[in-house]
Amino acid sequence: xxxxxxxxxxxxxxxxxxxxxxxxxxxxxxxxxTGDEAPSSQLDILIxxxxxxxxxxxxxxxxxxxxxDAAGRPVTPTLFAxxxxxxLSEIGMVYEAVDSRLNELYTGLMHPEFDVRKAYNPLSxxxxxxxIEGYGYTLLAAAFGDxxxxxxxxxxxxxxxxxxFEGNTTIFVNVDGYSGNKIGGSRAAHWMLLETxxxxxxxxxxxxxxxxxxxxxxxxxxxxxTLKNTRENGIFVFRANRASDILQALxxxxxxxxxxxxxxxQEAWVVREALAASGTPVVINALDNLPGSFDGLGARLDxxxxxxxxxxxxxxxxxxxxxxxxxxxxxxxxVANGLPYEVALSAMTSLPAEIFGxxxxxxxxxxxxxxVIWSGDPLDVTSAADQVIIDGKLDPMTSRxxxxxxxxxxxxxxxxxxxxxx
Amino acid sequence: xHKPICILVTLLISVAAHSQPEAFPSTYAxxxxxxxxxxxxxxxxxxxxxxxxxxxxxxxxxxxxxGEGEIAHGTIEVDANDRWITPGLIxxxxxxxxxxxxxxxxHSDGNEATAPVTxxxxxxxxxxxxxxxxxxxxxxxxxxxxxxPGSANLFGGRGVTLKNVPSVSYQSMKFPGAxxxxxxxxxxxxxxxxxxxTQAPSTxxxxxxxxxxxxxxxxxxxxxxxxxxxxxxxxxxxAADDTSGASVASALLTNTPPRRNLELDxxxxxxxxxxxVHMHCYRADEMLTILDMAKEFGYRVGTFHHGVEAYKIADExxxxxxxxxxxxxxxxxxxxxxxGIQENIALVDRPAGGCAxxxxxxxxxxxxxxxxxxxxxxxxNRAGLxxxxxxxxxxxTYNAAKSLGIHDRTGSIESGKMADVVLWNQDPFSVxxxxxxxxxxxxxxxxxxxxxxxPQSDFELGQLMGATQ
Numbered sequence: 001x002x003x004x005x006x007x008x009x010x011x012x013x014x015x016x017x018x019x020x021x022x023x024x025x026x027x028x029x030x031x032x033x034t035g036d037e038a039p040s041s042q043l044d045i046l047i048x049x050x051x052x053x054x055x056x057x058x059x060x061x062x063x064x065x066x067x068x069d070a071a072g073r074p075v076t077p078t079l080f081a082x083x084x085x086x087x088l089s090e091i092g093m094v095y096e097a098v099d100s101r102l103n104e105l106y107t108g109l110m111h112p113e114f115d116v117r118k119a120y121n122p123l124s125x126x127x128x129x130x131x132i133e134g135y136g137y138t139l140l141a142a143a144f145g146d147x148x149x150x151x152x153x154x155x156x157x158x159x160x161x162x163x164x165f166e167g168n169t170t171i172f173v174n175v176d177g178y179s180g181n182k183i184g185g186s187r188a189a190h191w192m193l194l195e196t197x198x199x200x201x202x203x204x205x206x207x208x209x210x211x212x213x214x215x216x217x218x219x220x221x222x223x224x225x226t227l228k229n230t231r232e233n234g235i236f237v238f239r240a241n242r243a244s245d246i247l248q249a250l251x252x253x254x255x256x257x258x259x260x261x262x263x264x265x266q267e268a269w270v271v272r273e274a275l276a277a278s279g280t281p282v283v284i285n286a287l288d289n290l291p292g293s294f295d296g297l298g299a300r301l302d303x304x305x306x307x308x309x310x311x312x313x314x315x316x317x318x319x320x321x322x323x324x325x326x327x328x329x330x331x332x333x334x335v336a337n338g339l340p341y342e343v344a345l346s347a348m349t350s351l352p353a354e355i356f357g358x359x360x361x362x363x364x365x366x367x368x369x370x371x372v373i374w375s376g377d378p379l380d381v382t383s384a385a386d387q388v389i390i391d392g393k394l395d396p397m398t399s400r401x402x403x404x405x406x407x408x409x410x411x412x413x414x415x416x417x418x419x420x421x422x
Numbered sequence: 423x424h425k426p427i428c429i430l431v432t433l434l435i436s437v438a439a440h441s442q443p444e445a446f447p448s449t450y451a452x453x454x455x456x457x458x459x460x461x462x463x464x465x466x467x468x469x470x471x472x473x474x475x476x477x478x479x480x481x482x483x484x485x486x487x488x489g490e491g492e493i494a495h496g497t498i499e500v501d502a503n504d505r506w507i508t509p510g511l512i513x514x515x516x517x518x519x520x521x522x523x524x525x526x527x528x529h530s531d532g533n534e535a536t537a538p539v540t541x542x543x544x545x546x547x548x549x550x551x552x553x554x555x556x557x558x559x560x561x562x563x564x565x566x567x568x569x570x571p572g573s574a575n576l577f578g579g580r581g582v583t584l585k586n587v588p589s590v591s592y593q594s595m596k597f598p599g600a601x602x603x604x605x606x607x608x609x610x611x612x613x614x615x616x617x618x619x620t621q622a623p624s625t626x627x628x629x630x631x632x633x634x635x636x637x638x639x640x641x642x643x644x645x646x647x648x649x650x651x652x653x654x655x656x657x658x659x660x661a662a663d664d665t666s667g668a669s670v671a672s673a674l675l676t677n678t679p680p681r682r683n684l685e686l687d688x689x690x691x692x693x694x695x696x697x698x699v700h701m702h703c704y705r706a707d708e709m710l711t712i713l714d715m716a717k718e719f720g721y722r723v724g725t726f727h728h729g730v731e732a733y734k735i736a737d738e739x740x741x742x743x744x745x746x747x748x749x750x751x752x753x754x755x756x757x758x759x760x761x762g763i764q765e766n767i768a769l770v771d772r773p774a775g776g777c778a779x780x781x782x783x784x785x786x787x788x789x790x791x792x793x794x795x796x797x798x799x800x801x802x803n804r805a806g807l808x809x810x811x812x813x814x815x816x817x818x819t820y821n822a823a824k825s826l827g828i829h830d831r832t833g834s835i836e837s838g839k840m841a842d843v844v845l846w847n848q849d850p851f852s853v854x855x856x857x858x859x860x861x862x863x864x865x866x867x868x869x870x871x872x873x874x875x876x877p878q879s880d881f882e883l884g885q886l887m888g889a890t891q
Contacts, residue, residue, distance in 0.1 A: 092755035093610075126754065243889065270889045287786050290523040290554055297524075297885045322754030329793060332853035375804075381796045381853045384804060401753075401763045408733050408769065409805060417734075 024048045025392055026064035030075035030373065035350035035362030037342040040074065047369040050391040054365055070373050073386065076345065077361040078136020078158075078370040079378070080352035081324040082317030083237075083263060083283060086138050087120045087127055087156065089321050101143040101150065109183060109193055110219040112171050112226040114151030116142045122160050126322060128399040131158040133325035134372040134385035139317075139356055140165075142172045144239045144263075146182035148190050149173050149219075152226070152234075155358040157370075159390050167357035168259075170235045171227075175245050176264065177295045191248060193218055198256045201228050235356060237261045237283070241295040243270035250278050261355065263317065266296035269303045272310035281313040281355050286334035305338035314339075315347050315355065332379035344379060398422075446546060448596035450585055452863035457481035457494045460845065463502035468509035468819035468834035472812035478507055480841035483864040487837050500859070506849055508815055509835050510565025510586075510842030510862060511791045512822035514700070514747045515727050515781035519569055519592070520545055522553030523785060524881075533572035534579060538616050538623060539636050541604065542684035543579035545569045549592040552879040555785040560586050560868045560877065562789035563844040563857040566597055568826055570727075573607035573702040574615045576623065576632050580688055581605050581700060583826050585862055588877040601827040603724075604692045606633070608703035608712060609758050630711060637719040640689035646680040647690070698724040698827050700747075704758035706734035713742055725825040727781060730762040733769035736776060745777035745825045746770040749787075750797040767795075767817060768802025768809060779825055780817045791818045796851035811851050840864075 025047040032043040032055065044059040045052060054062075085100035092098065099119030102111055120140060130138075136158055142151025155167040173194070180187030197219050219227070230236075238249040241264040250271075253260035262268060265282040268275060275282060289301045307314055316334070318327045331344040353361040360367050369392035376383035388395035407420045414420070458480050465473040465488060479486040479493055520532035531548035534540040549569055559567065564586050571578035581603030584595040608629065617624025623632050691697035699716075703709045703726050716723050725745040726732060730753060732739060732746040739746055748770065753762025771778035780795045782788040799814035823833025832840040841864035844850075844857045860868040869875035 090754075091757050091760055094757050129753075267886075267889075270886070287789075289789075290558060290785055291882070291885070293524050293526070298889060323751055326751065329797075329853055333790075336854045336856065379853060381793045382800050382851055384800060404761055404763050405765050405805060408763075409765070 024053075024064040024066070025369075025389070025394075026059060026062055026067045027075060027371075027373065028060060028067060028069050029072055030070035031072060032363055033074065033076045033342075033345055033349070033378075034364060035077045035346060035360075037340075037346045039342060042072070045075065045363060045369075045371070047389075047392040050369055050393070052363060052365055052367050052369050055363055068373065068387065074374040074376070074378055074383075075363070076134075076372055076374065076378055077349040077363055078372055078388065078390070079134050079328065079348045080315070080361075081130055081135040081138035081158075082315075082320075082327045082330075083141045084138045084317075084324045085116075085141065085143060085321040086130055086158070086324060087122055087124045088116055088140065090121075090124050090126065092322065100141065101145050102147070108217045108220060108223065109147055110149035110197060110223055111142075111147060111151055112149045112230065113220070113222040114142055116140055116151055116153045117156070117165055120156060120162075120165075122158075122162055122164065125400040126324075127158050127160070129322070129401055130324050131390075132385060132388055132395060132397045132399050132402070134328070134374065134378065134388060135325060136361070136370045136372075136388070136390065137166070137353070137358065138324065139170065139352065141170075141237075144172060144174050144179070146179045147174065148179070148183060148193050149223075152230070155353065155356050157358075157390075166359055167353070168233055168235045169230050170237055170356060171230055172237050172239070173249075174239045175249055176239055176241060177245075178293065179239075187245065191252065194252060197224070197227065198231075200224065201231065231256065231258065235259050235261060237263050239263050241266040241293070241299075243267040243298065245295070246271050247274060250274055250280060253280070254278065264295075265307075266303065267298040268312070269300065269306040270298055272307050272312050275307070276311040279313070281315060282307060283315040283317050285317055285319055286330050286337070286339075287318075301333070301337045304334035304344075308339055308343055313351070313355070314343070315352050316344075328379055329381050332377075332381065335379055341379070348379070446544070446593060446596075448598045449591070449593045450587065450596055450598055452483050452865055455480075455483060455841070455861070455864035455866065457486075457497040458500060458861070458864070458866075459493050459497050460500045460502040460505075460507055463505050463507045463845070464849070465507045465835060466509075466812050466815040466850075467836065468815055469836070470812055470816060470820075472810070475503075478502075478835065478843070480843065480861065480864050483841055485835050485837050485839050485841050485843070488835065500845065502845060504848070505858065506846040506855075507835070508563070508792075508844050508846065508850055509819040509833055510844055510860065511563045511818045512826065512833060513559070513564055513567040513782050513788045513791060513818075514725060514779055514822045514825045515783045516559075516567045516569055516785075516788055517572065517783070518555040518559065518567065518785060518788065519549030519551065519553045520571065521785075522550045523555055533574040535572075535574035535615055538575050538612055538621075538632055539577045539685065540571075540575050540579050541577040541636070541686075541688040543571065544582065544602075545571045545579060545605075546582040546592045546596070549582070549584075549595075551589050551592055551595065552881045554879045554882050555788070556586060557588060557868075557877045557879060558785070559788045560588075560860055561857065561870075563792065563846075563850075563860055564788055565842040565844075565860065565862045565867075566823075566826070566828070566832060567788065568603055568700070570603065570605045570700060573605070573611045576607060576612045576629055577636060577685075577689070578605035578607060580697065583828060587862055587867060588879070597826075597828060599831075602688075602691070602697045603700045603826070604688060604697045606699060606701045608701065608708045609705060610756055611702070626708065630715065633715060634718070636689060637693070637715075637721075640686050640693055641719065643680070643683060643686035644690040644693060650679050693719060693721045695722060698825070700725050700727055700825075702727045704728050704730045706731040709735060710738065713738070713744070724827075725777075725779065728759075728783070729770070730759045730766065733763060733766045734761075736770045737773050739770060740773035740775040740777070743775065743777070745779050745821060747779040747781035747822075747825060748798075749783070750780060750794040750801075764797065764801040765805050765807075767798035768805065768807050771802070771809065771813070771817070772807060777821050777824065778817050779821045781822075792846075792850040792855055793853055794818075796853075799851060811849065814851065
């Protein structure tokens with residue numbers, strides 16, 4: 001390991017940040033994974049004004065404002081962080097700093113109009129903590145909870161922008177046993193309510209929908225309008241683990257012509273043929289191998305492998321927000337259990353953008369230069385992001401956590417740690 | 423407390439303890455295993471040493487030798503070329519069995535959250551041995567673990583150290599002779615649980631006041647027993663001396679032992695050092711408060727658990743001989759976990775005498791302690807701390823055994839120690855590493871891709887019948 005380089009990454013970040021607007025950047029000798037399922041190969045990457053200008057085997061003759069020798073290190077597009085509340089949840093249990101769910105004040109059973117993007121804070125410490133680990137974007141989610149529809153979100157890019165949303169509006173639907181039990185004592189209640197709401201979309205009026213008993217309106221007018229508007233271009237993420245629930249979600253989506261995605265999918269392998277036939281992607285946590293609930297009795301480590309072999313499109317999520325950086329380990333574990341390496345890496349880079357309608361995340365000429373130079377295999381726990389590049393600019397590679405390290409790494413403390421300010 | 427008194431107290435209590443049968447004793451006995459010779463392995467011994475292309479021989483339940491030596495007739499030879507061997511992994515912080523899978527409400531047996539001081543409860547009485555998590559942890563190379571009560575209470579109760587052997591009872595999993603642990607908790611959890619009921623403690627100062635009050639009661643209880651035991655001894659001595667004027671008072675006292683109290687049995691056991699203190703604590707300042715309190719009452723804090731800010735007081739922890747059982751990268755799930763950094767473990771490991779441990783507190787994390795240790799190792803190395811694998815492996819083997827008081831028997835590969843070993847397909851510090859074989863007391867308990875050595879709990883049997891494999 002090159003210690004000097006690492007120290008530079010840790011402590012030389014200011015030096016790197018100042019010329020961050022360099023118009024052209026040449027990365028040489030990278031082992032480049034472009035984002036499709038093709039194996040990596042040694043390439044140079046030329047970046048101009050934030051865009052990838054060229055990707056070729058030897059551009060050492062090209063003059064650039066700045067040159068980084070990747071020296072055989074892997075280079076990938078920035079990674080997808082999974083389905084998270086990054087920028088919505090500063091601290092998990094400090095509820096006034098968490099904006100990913102609607103609480104008891106709003107008692108409707110479906111709130112598709114609840115848009116978490118309105119609460120997104122790019123200055124949250126979670127964003128740089130995640131970004132400097134090589135993650136460039138996430139699917140911002142209305143937290144799955146007890147409601148049948150918990151809200152909407154979309155992709156967001158970790159570029160620090162207040163409005164860096166991309167892709168299709170995504171609606172989060174719960175159809176699992178846990179939430180079913182909460183809303184009506186049965187998961188069938190979800191389908192009853194969804195059917196009621198979606199059937200009403202074809203009629204002119206939805207009268208009565210928001211005037212149900214027990215102060216639990218099914219859906220309000222705005223929510224109904226949201227469903228109408230998102231039915232065609234939106235994406236519906238169904239939270240389901242049990243095989244039978246997944247099949248219900250597929251049938252419902254087919255009937256109402258929805259673009260569906262399954263999230264959870266612990267027993268997706270059981271119904272993999274149906275998933276493949278309908279072209280429905282599944283977002284799984286590849287570490288799930290315990291029957292955590294009666295919805296997931298069939299959870300197994302080779303779920304990803306079986307799904308892929310059957311032709312199902314896979315994505316990963318860890319269920320974590322603060323530790324979303326763990327997702328590389330999740331994907332690596334899928335590979336360790338039989339998933340082809342390039343399939344996993346594609347699911348971590350380009351595929352989520354494609355599925356959720358974001359801008360392409362690939363290393364190809366003309367595309368945005370969002371990429372990462374890794375110290376080693378990006379899917380292994382023994383590697384880390386050496387340099388994140390967003391819009392062709394070098395990320396300063398600092399976060400609240402690197403600042404804490406700088407304060408506590410020195411053994412000489414002088415007047416005290418509070419005086420060690422980066 | 424002065425040291426001579428401590429010694430005396432221990433002596434007397436051990437006398438008294440003999441008079442009572444051990445409660446819920448271990449019934450674990452290793453079946454006979456065949457002698458095994460691992461040929462040409464890379465061996466991380468768990469105590470800091472590394473051997474390349476070296477043989478290891480285990481027989482009669484014990485590590486026999488590393489390098490060269492005699493082998494018995496009928497020894498099984500395992501080609502360990504390009505394979506790695508480590509001690510069996512040990513998790514000092516697990517809730518398997520007490521918060522088992524499936525996590526239904528009726529299985530929620532880890533927190534007796536009905537009073538802030540419940541030192542009288544024992545985690546083992548909540549352990550469901552059919553938790554499928556045990557076999558998953560075994561497939562991850564875990565051979566022993568401590569099952570702890572949760573952190574709702576200031577004193578959560580006793581933890582138990584188990585061998586990871588599938589069984590119908592926890593008694594037959596209990597690590598023979600392992601001391602009990604005492605689970606204590608700092609910070610947010612107890613004050614949230616009880617403060618939320620307008621009950622003490624509702625603040626951190628309330629937490630400390632309640633710990634101290636409990637220790638004062640335990641000291642009094644200990645003194646009562648000391649007096650009683652002294653009287654018993656005096657009476658016995660008088661009888662032996664055949665002085666007919668044996669102390670009447672002593673005889674009377676002998677007839678009226680103090681009333682046993684389960685809560686104070688546990689607390690006084692911790693004061694004496696018979697029960698090891700495992701303290702859930704996140705913040706640096708709170709850990710220092712706890713160390714002062716331990717000095718006030720003359721007990722030792724064995725291990726701080728979670729210690730997300732342990733890196734801020736790494737020197738103090740090392741000076742006090744306290745271990746830090748930590749996560750590689752968890753942070754931010756509550757405000758006392760806000761300052762978590764990925765270099766925490768490496769920084770706690772840095773000072774001379776530092777005792778860093780990777781713990782899981784998770785049914786997922788316990789399956790890949792090697793990967794958690796790998797993450798911590800690489801973060802230390804990137805910060806310039808130069809931690810080789812033979813050092814990092816201590817965090818999930820020897821140091822963990824030390825924290826549980828079983829390091830004289832397991833936790834490292836040394837001749838005479840329990841043959842708790844894992845054969846890995848490669849360097850264990852990788853997401854691609856997997857145990858090929860796991861031995862406990864020299865008996866192979868798990869083998870990859872071998873259905874006859876892949877235990878399943880009763881709960882898992884016959885599930886999902888009809889699903890296409």
